[in-house]
Amino acid sequence: MDFKLTPEQEMIKKAAKEFADREIEPIAAQVEREKNMPPDMLKKFAKARLLGMTVPREYGGVGSSFLNWALATEQISYPASACGGLMAMNNTVPNMIDRYGTQEQKEKYIRPLCQGEVIASLAFTEPATGADPRLITTTAELDGEYYRINGTKRFITDSPFDGPVILFAKTNDRISGFIVDKNSEGYTTSKPYELMGGGGWVTADIYLKEVRVPKDNLIGDLDNGFIILLQWAATSKLALCAGSVGLAQAALDESVRYAKERVLRNNRPIAATQSIQWMLAEMACKVEAARYLLYWAASLVDQGKDVMREAAIAKLFSSRAGVEVADMGLRVHGAYGFTTEYKIERIYRQAKGNEVIEGTSEVQRSIVAGFLVR
Amino acid sequence: MQKETDRLNLDEYRDVWVFAEQRDSKLRGVALELLGKGRELADSLNVKLVAILLGNNVADQCQELVSYGADKVISVDDPRLEHYQTDIYADIITRQVLTSKPEIFIIGATFLGRDLAPRIARRIGTGLTADCTGLDIDEEARLLVQTRPAYGGNIIASIVTPSVRPQMATVRPRVMKALDRDTARRGEIINIPPAIDEKNIMVKIVEIVKESKRSVNLEEADIIVSGGRGVEAPEKFRVIQELAEVLEAEVGASRDVVDAGWIPSTHQVGQTGKTVRPKLYIACGISGAVQHMAGMRESETIVAINNDPDALIFQIADYGIVADLHQVLPLLTKKIRQSMEER
Amino acid sequence: MKVVVCIKQVPDTGEVRIDPETGNLIREGVPSIVNPDDKHAVEEAVVLKEKYGGKVTVITMGPRQADAALRECLAMGADEAILLSDKAFSGADTSATSYTLGSAIKKLGEFDLILCGRQALDGNTAQVGPQLAEFLKVPQVTYARKIEITGGGLKVERALEDGYEIVETRLPALVTATKDLNIPRIPPMDAIMDAYGQKEIITWTASDIDVDRDKTGIKGSPTRIRKASTPVLKKGQIEIIDGTVEEAVDTLVVRLKGKQLI
Numbered sequence: 001m002d003f004k005l006t007p008e009q010e011m012i013k014k015a016a017k018e019f020a021d022r023e024i025e026p027i028a029a030q031v032e033r034e035k036n037m038p039p040d041m042l043k044k045f046a047k048a049r050l051l052g053m054t055v056p057r058e059y060g061g062v063g064s065s066f067l068n069w070a071l072a073t074e075q076i077s078y079p080a081s082a083c084g085g086l087m088a089m090n091n092t093v094p095n096m097i098d099r100y101g102t103q104e105q106k107e108k109y110i111r112p113l114c115q116g117e118v119i120a121s122l123a124f125t126e127p128a129t130g131a132d133p134r135l136i137t138t139t140a141e142l143d144g145e146y147y148r149i150n151g152t153k154r155f156i157t158d159s160p161f162d163g164p165v166i167l168f169a170k171t172n173d174r175i176s177g178f179i180v181d182k183n184s185e186g187y188t189t190s191k192p193y194e195l196m197g198g199g200g201w202v203t204a205d206i207y208l209k210e211v212r213v214p215k216d217n218l219i220g221d222l223d224n225g226f227i228i229l230l231q232w233a234a235t236s237k238l239a240l241c242a243g244s245v246g247l248a249q250a251a252l253d254e255s256v257r258y259a260k261e262r263v264l265r266n267n268r269p270i271a272a273t274q275s276i277q278w279m280l281a282e283m284a285c286k287v288e289a290a291r292y293l294l295y296w297a298a299s300l301v302d303q304g305k306d307v308m309r310e311a312a313i314a315k316l317f318s319s320r321a322g323v324e325v326a327d328m329g330l331r332v333h334g335a336y337g338f339t340t341e342y343k344i345e346r347i348y349r350q351a352k353g354n355e356v357i358e359g360t361s362e363v364q365r366s367i368v369a370g371f372l373v374r
Numbered sequence: 375m376q377k378e379t380d381r382l383n384l385d386e387y388r389d390v391w392v393f394a395e396q397r398d399s400k401l402r403g404v405a406l407e408l409l410g411k412g413r414e415l416a417d418s419l420n421v422k423l424v425a426i427l428l429g430n431n432v433a434d435q436c437q438e439l440v441s442y443g444a445d446k447v448i449s450v451d452d453p454r455l456e457h458y459q460t461d462i463y464a465d466i467i468t469r470q471v472l473t474s475k476p477e478i479f480i481i482g483a484t485f486l487g488r489d490l491a492p493r494i495a496r497r498i499g500t501g502l503t504a505d506c507t508g509l510d511i512d513e514e515a516r517l518l519v520q521t522r523p524a525y526g527g528n529i530i531a532s533i534v535t536p537s538v539r540p541q542m543a544t545v546r547p548r549v550m551k552a553l554d555r556d557t558a559r560r561g562e563i564i565n566i567p568p569a570i571d572e573k574n575i576m577v578k579i580v581e582i583v584k585e586s587k588r589s590v591n592l593e594e595a596d597i598i599v600s601g602g603r604g605v606e607a608p609e610k611f612r613v614i615q616e617l618a619e620v621l622e623a624e625v626g627a628s629r630d631v632v633d634a635g636w637i638p639s640t641h642q643v644g645q646t647g648k649t650v651r652p653k654l655y656i657a658c659g660i661s662g663a664v665q666h667m668a669g670m671r672e673s674e675t676i677v678a679i680n681n682d683p684d685a686l687i688f689q690i691a692d693y694g695i696v697a698d699l700h701q702v703l704p705l706l707t708k709k710i711r712q713s714m715e716e717r
Numbered sequence: 718m719k720v721v722v723c724i725k726q727v728p729d730t731g732e733v734r735i736d737p738e739t740g741n742l743i744r745e746g747v748p749s750i751v752n753p754d755d756k757h758a759v760e761e762a763v764v765l766k767e768k769y770g771g772k773v774t775v776i777t778m779g780p781r782q783a784d785a786a787l788r789e790c791l792a793m794g795a796d797e798a799i800l801l802s803d804k805a806f807s808g809a810d811t812s813a814t815s816y817t818l819g820s821a822i823k824k825l826g827e828f829d830l831i832l833c834g835r836q837a838l839d840g841n842t843a844q845v846g847p848q849l850a851e852f853l854k855v856p857q858v859t860y861a862r863k864i865e866i867t868g869g870g871l872k873v874e875r876a877l878e879d880g881y882e883i884v885e886t887r888l889p890a891l892v893t894a895t896k897d898l899n900i901p902r903i904p905p906m907d908a909i910m911d912a913y914g915q916k917e918i919i920t921w922t923a924s925d926i927d928v929d930r931d932k933t934g935i936k937g938s939p940t941r942i943r944k945a946s947t948p949v950l951k952k953g954q955i956e957i958i959d960g961t962v963e964e965a966v967d968t969l970v971v972r973l974k975g976k977q978l979i
Contacts, residue, residue: 501939
């Protein structure tokens, strides 16, 4: 078992880091404050070929391994900015279209996502539930050549922006997945939510009123959409893991730097004190553990394995690690950590999100336990 | 590479040569500084110090070269030599060098020098050492010992050119010291006709543009106030600028800060930036990475202000304050302004 | 257009540190990078290829590990990469380096333009470019800030200390690149995969190129390093000014006034 990255993987990591340093880091604080991402950011991701990384070249993707994608996402998350989040949807959704879509769907929808022309969404969550398919109330009724879709979706990332959304609706008491054009008539979104962290990240409710979707836009088998959701959730979790790892590493680096600079009365930096050293050591342990869980799960995907259990373990652990590392980091910074002068406060706020979005930690626990006790 | 018989031929090479760089018919500071060093080398070897000058309307500069130490001046004065052009200068100088056989030839490491010297060295087939911070004579071996930094200043190397001649070296401005001007000195001034072969001119100068934006002139500054990562944010650089203003100083910066885009690269001091030698260098929030120090260690007086008592900069500073520069600088600016107003 | 770019893999000297106890250079763990000025040269070559068509060949003289540097250039858009690796090449000064590179370039055949970085982070001599131009007997334009291909050849804006000049020359020519020339692209993910997957690095030893071994490597170097040491830092004379910030500032002002600096 060779844990060393290959030279190619090192270069992937390096190039992604350069992208983050050059394009995101300089504007991160401002984007956080103004909650406004530069309009050309998605195109920049596309140019660096960071979108559609795991999708085949023939459809416009990069055809890379999941591990490469995880390595890149980890680096993109380091600046602790919502800009990094742009990478997730246009990777996980085209990945699903590639796995479950028809040839026509693949040829139509994947390339524009890889080229950053539009932005994808995935809509499952509703007011009643974020995880239970039986509580879904959005309906899709077959009407000639179309399905008519009615209902409400909650907390859908990038729902107001042009592009395709893989949307789950009730059919025959089960659920099915549909590729819906967010530009469709009858499709509207609420005002975006104001969130605790990730300024610039847009998440809003979707109102669907008699939205007509061509029959051919059913993705996967009828009534069998839940499996698509589960698979998407597994890969999307890996994106969040990578996010947590990137954030945690940033928290650690910031804290080490601060600890070396911050000097006490006797001219000793706080980094020389045991209490700070122990905190930094714990942070380092958690970062490494989270990182290798991520690489492990991603490698298994590359080996063709199903990772529902592994992704849940990785997300459960890394999201908690991210929160704890951010918390310790803020304490290392002392009162300065509570101000926007330092990066740590936005890391703290953003890290918390990963524990509750896309399946709370409690849901992850249920998944893992499920594999143990059944 | 060179055989015994060639070794004997080295004795045919005598004298120390200095390239006298001029701009707009006026000698550049580096030329005079190199004469200062050249004088010392020539005296060690008991040979002549020769300056070679190319330009247009530079007759009055010839005597200047003598006043600054040259025993002999070879002057090539022609309108076509007004602006430096690689091929013309390389042709003329190479021919002179091959004819006169100096043992040492020093050129200033300016934009011009760094374009010219390697071309000449390669044409002659001799060794060239760039950016020397020290030049000395090994009298026993009759060799020029060329000292220069490498690896961003982390290594100091001593280099020699044992078997070929002339031993060529370039030296940056502000590294050597010019002699005091002595108008009583006498020397030989020889005028040589240019003999330019138009066929050999491969690059044509179409336009020369002087950029008159208040150009940062760190190399000539007497006082420099420099900021590093300790400044923390581009908006905070103001404290550096305010202190510089009250001292009528230039603003310098470390590489980190330039790379982060907080200040243009014209302000960068260091191995890949400018070498400076001001009377006073105030380093604020600069840790003293070796490549930065390589660019300013020759400053006469160095003041370091840094939060980190272990910062390397304190090892070369004359005065140090271990404190937050954001507290020190405004107070320092205020005090200096007050004391200036009192005068 | 056939463009040849000469690159060098260098230690990231920003990361190089001195061991405070021994005073020696700490070399382990120092990452190797493509020399920054050379990256600008590669970028420019790729831009010219994208504009005018043609081929970009990257060449380096170095040890086996320089492979990673060449791959990065391939990922940026170079078409072909050549590694000149041989014990006979090692220990070369700039003169021997330019001889070896030049001999390899002669073997490559016709070219329109050679691009080099202005100077390398470790040596900082800025000599290889001009020496290579002299060896190949082509015109040189150093300190390039902007390059334009014209009907007749090349038009370059080159930096001067206090401004710039615009020069023209015919092709083939050699140009050295400064950081003001362009912003090197970040190698895209797919290009990185291809650089490691499909593209091959061609390795040439001394026997593959037509060289006189007396003129390469340490043998062919007119300059010799006699001694290398770590610099002695001017220690011991510092006065750390104590007290509160107020007191320290006052003391400093007194000191500087005493030296007639303010």
